[in-house]
Amino acid sequence: xxxxxxxxxxxxxxxxxxxxxxxxxxxxxxxxxxxxxxxxxxxxxxxxxxxxxxxxxxxxxxxxxxxxxxxxxxxxxxxxxxxxxxxxxxxxxxxxxxxxxxxxxxxxxxxxxxxxxxxxxxxxxxxxxxxxxxxxxxxxxxxxxxxxxxxxxxxxxxxxxxxxxxxxxxxx
Amino acid sequence: xxxxxxxxxxxxxxxxxxxxxxxxxxxxxxxxxxxxxxxxxxxxxxxxxxxxxxxxxxxxxxxxxxxxxxxxxxxxxxxxxxxxxxxxxxxxxxxxxxxxxxxxxxxxxxxxxxxxxxxxxxxxxxxxxxxxxxxxxxxxxxxxxxxxxxxxxxxxxxxxxxxxxxxxxxxx
Amino acid sequence: xxxxxxxxxxxxxxxxxxxxxxxxxxxxxxxxxxxxxxxxxxxxxxxxxxxxxxxxxxxxxxxxxxxxxxxxxxxxxxxxxxxxxxxxxxxxxxxxxxxxxxxxxxxxxxxxxxxxxxxxxxxxxxxxxxxxxxxxxxxxxxxxxxxxxxxxxxxxxxxxxxxxxxxxxxxx
Amino acid sequence: xxxxxxxxxxxxxxxxxxxxxxxxxxxxxxxxxxxxxxxxxxxxxxxxxxxxxxxxxxxxxxxxxxxxxxxxxxxxxxxxxxxxxxxxxxxxxxxxxxxxxxxxxxxxxxxxxxxxxxxxxxxxxxxxxxxxxxxxxxxxxxxxxxxxxxxxxxxxxxxxxxxxxxxxxxxx
Numbered sequence: 001x002x003x004x005x006x007x008x009x010x011x012x013x014x015x016x017x018x019x020x021x022x023x024x025x026x027x028x029x030x031x032x033x034x035x036x037x038x039x040x041x042x043x044x045x046x047x048x049x050x051x052x053x054x055x056x057x058x059x060x061x062x063x064x065x066x067x068x069x070x071x072x073x074x075x076x077x078x079x080x081x082x083x084x085x086x087x088x089x090x091x092x093x094x095x096x097x098x099x100x101x102x103x104x105x106x107x108x109x110x111x112x113x114x115x116x117x118x119x120x121x122x123x124x125x126x127x128x129x130x131x132x133x134x135x136x137x138x139x140x141x142x143x144x145x146x147x148x149x150x151x152x153x154x155x156x157x158x159x160x161x162x163x164x165x166x167x168x169x170x171x172x
Numbered sequence: 173x174x175x176x177x178x179x180x181x182x183x184x185x186x187x188x189x190x191x192x193x194x195x196x197x198x199x200x201x202x203x204x205x206x207x208x209x210x211x212x213x214x215x216x217x218x219x220x221x222x223x224x225x226x227x228x229x230x231x232x233x234x235x236x237x238x239x240x241x242x243x244x245x246x247x248x249x250x251x252x253x254x255x256x257x258x259x260x261x262x263x264x265x266x267x268x269x270x271x272x273x274x275x276x277x278x279x280x281x282x283x284x285x286x287x288x289x290x291x292x293x294x295x296x297x298x299x300x301x302x303x304x305x306x307x308x309x310x311x312x313x314x315x316x317x318x319x320x321x322x323x324x325x326x327x328x329x330x331x332x333x334x335x336x337x338x339x340x341x342x343x344x
Numbered sequence: 345x346x347x348x349x350x351x352x353x354x355x356x357x358x359x360x361x362x363x364x365x366x367x368x369x370x371x372x373x374x375x376x377x378x379x380x381x382x383x384x385x386x387x388x389x390x391x392x393x394x395x396x397x398x399x400x401x402x403x404x405x406x407x408x409x410x411x412x413x414x415x416x417x418x419x420x421x422x423x424x425x426x427x428x429x430x431x432x433x434x435x436x437x438x439x440x441x442x443x444x445x446x447x448x449x450x451x452x453x454x455x456x457x458x459x460x461x462x463x464x465x466x467x468x469x470x471x472x473x474x475x476x477x478x479x480x481x482x483x484x485x486x487x488x489x490x491x492x493x494x495x496x497x498x499x500x501x502x503x504x505x506x507x508x509x510x511x512x513x514x515x516x
Numbered sequence: 517x518x519x520x521x522x523x524x525x526x527x528x529x530x531x532x533x534x535x536x537x538x539x540x541x542x543x544x545x546x547x548x549x550x551x552x553x554x555x556x557x558x559x560x561x562x563x564x565x566x567x568x569x570x571x572x573x574x575x576x577x578x579x580x581x582x583x584x585x586x587x588x589x590x591x592x593x594x595x596x597x598x599x600x601x602x603x604x605x606x607x608x609x610x611x612x613x614x615x616x617x618x619x620x621x622x623x624x625x626x627x628x629x630x631x632x633x634x635x636x637x638x639x640x641x642x643x644x645x646x647x648x649x650x651x652x653x654x655x656x657x658x659x660x661x662x663x664x665x666x667x668x669x670x671x672x673x674x675x676x677x678x679x680x681x682x683x684x685x686x687x688x
Binding site (some may be wrong): 082 | 227251
Binding site (some may be wrong): 201202205228237239241242246250 | 400417
């Protein structure tokens with residue numbers, strides 16, 4: 001049963017693609033935020049929530065919108081075209097009508113040591129599977145009609161609840 | 173053996189993500205070209221060609237570059253967030269040192285009929301799996317040092333050769 | 345009077361930005377299609393048409409949508425970060441309810457000859473202001489309610505009409 | 517003389533474009549980070565620093581790279597297609613070899629009150645020119661050869677110095 005194993009929807013994979021890079025040869029920073037949102041969407045999908053239940057679609061009428069009110073990212077190591085990434089999501093309910101998601105990117109197949117890493121001296125040499133970047137998105141529930149803050153939609157509540165099972169106290 | 177079943181690397185899947193849409197509620201046109209290139213990269217990867225063998229990476233020294241000299245796309249039906257797409261690639265060797273790839277996007281799980289399709293009257297109502305869009309990229313091999321046109325790199329030749337096995341004459 | 349000088353809204357400028365490039369060091373191909381659409385939007389704006397009169401906005405109710413049904417691009421020379429581009433738009437009314445826009449990109453300030461151009465041998469050495477790329481978008485008018493093909497909206501008709509003044513027969 | 521008026525290179529303008537929006541009808545969050553970087557590039561350009569002096573280009577050999585190690589953004593009000601934005605940059609030198617840039621986005625021409633703002637109740641009704649979003653990028657200087665942290669390149673030092681002239685103590 002999926003609920004017993006949150007890794008089914010909280011542990012994802014993706015590859016760095018050529019169009020994600022810039023002329024420095026490595027991933028261009030803001031692509032990471034795109035990856036974060038796509039990981040959030042994929043996680044909901046794997047959990048069993050249809051996109052149209054959360055994201056506006058033509059002809060759909062959602063009672064609640066979930067705009068992102070804050071985001072951030074840390075870039076620890078450069079990522080190059082072809083890098084295989086493991087993405088770990090940590091969704092967390094905050095105060096009423098608000099949640100955030102932390103995304104930790106690890107590189108399962110880093111490039112050759114010393115060639116691609118402009119921050120090598122800072123972070124030490126490459127190892128097998130390293131934390132290469134982190135992201136954070138913070139989401140606020142509002143009624144689409146009145147624009148007032150409101151409770152999270154039920155599918156998001158279920159996803160948050162199931163995602164927190166088996167997690168001990170989390171470090172900041 | 174992979175060569176016996178080109179569908180392993182020529183038939184791919186992806187989802188339309190929220191960030192791919194625009195305020196008309198549907199996929200913003202130029203995202204399709206991004207999907208095409210990412211499908212090309214995924215196809216090479218599934219065939220067994222490392223990204224660094226074809227795409228520039230820091231510290232890598234490729235003798236041949238493969239710039240895109242032409243691209244085009246046809247948009248037959250609107251795509252909405254969450255749509256599951258099947259992508260069929262048809263790579264084809266052209267004259268010396270040049271190849272193109274055709275991409276056909278079919279929607280495995282189209283949205284509710286009549287709600288999301290601004291071109292419904294043109295193309296008829298939605299059916300199970302429809303051709304929703306097509307893309308084309310045309311690539312030219314050049315020596316990175318002399319900038320002269322040259323033969324395709326060997327991995328690309330193998331991929332083109334294997335991809336054409338079992339294909340009869342293709343329609344224009 | 346603006347109508348007397350279409351260059352006011354048909355001759356635009358932009359710079360290649362770092363995020364437009366990829367690890368080959370040059371503009372990543374699909375960014376050009378984004379530039380094309382942004383040039384179309386800027387042209388309407390300079391002509392005096394508000395974005396909300398043509399593009400969907402929250403709370404707006406447009407009777408006619410103008411989806412792109414086809415696009416293409418030719419890449420003649422590589423573009424590098426910082427390149428100053430002159431963009432010439434040529435909008436053209438086609439059959440009822442359809443128009444297309446051709447975009448010609450010239451580089452006013454090309455990079456040092458021989459360093460940045462993978463297709464130098466094909467196209468010859470760099471000169472002062474060269475055609476570096478071309479784009480095309482083709483747009484179809486449909487009623488947003490019935491989804492039927494319809495006439496172009498009035499602001500677009502005016503823009504097309506004014507844009508064709510003073511233009512002789514155009515080459516294909 | 518430019519140095520006497522930093523607003524020449526620290527106060528910029530841009531429009532929200534259709535491709536920047538998503539199916540919620542408003543700017544998709546990660547586009548803001550792209551705008552931030554493009555504003556940084558435009559600021560250097562207006563100050564008189566050539567792109568190739570700071571950003572990698574083919575054939576160029578920069579001794580120092582300036583990767584982004586952290587970014588963040590706050591989204592206060594939704595932005596719709598056509599919105600005219602004023603962008604104020606505040607670059608600041610941090611410890612050796614590190615600087616950050618704050619970006620404040622104000623909307624000079626907000627959409628009709630009550631129609632486009634999902635957070636209206638939170639932030640109050642629209643006024644003439646409001647703070648709609650903020651961004652932050654943090655940059656670290658490293659030697660491209662040794663990958664060690666190093667001093668900022670001279671053009672960046674000049675830009676930071678000139679940008680701080682006439683600024684009093686800054687609020688957090």
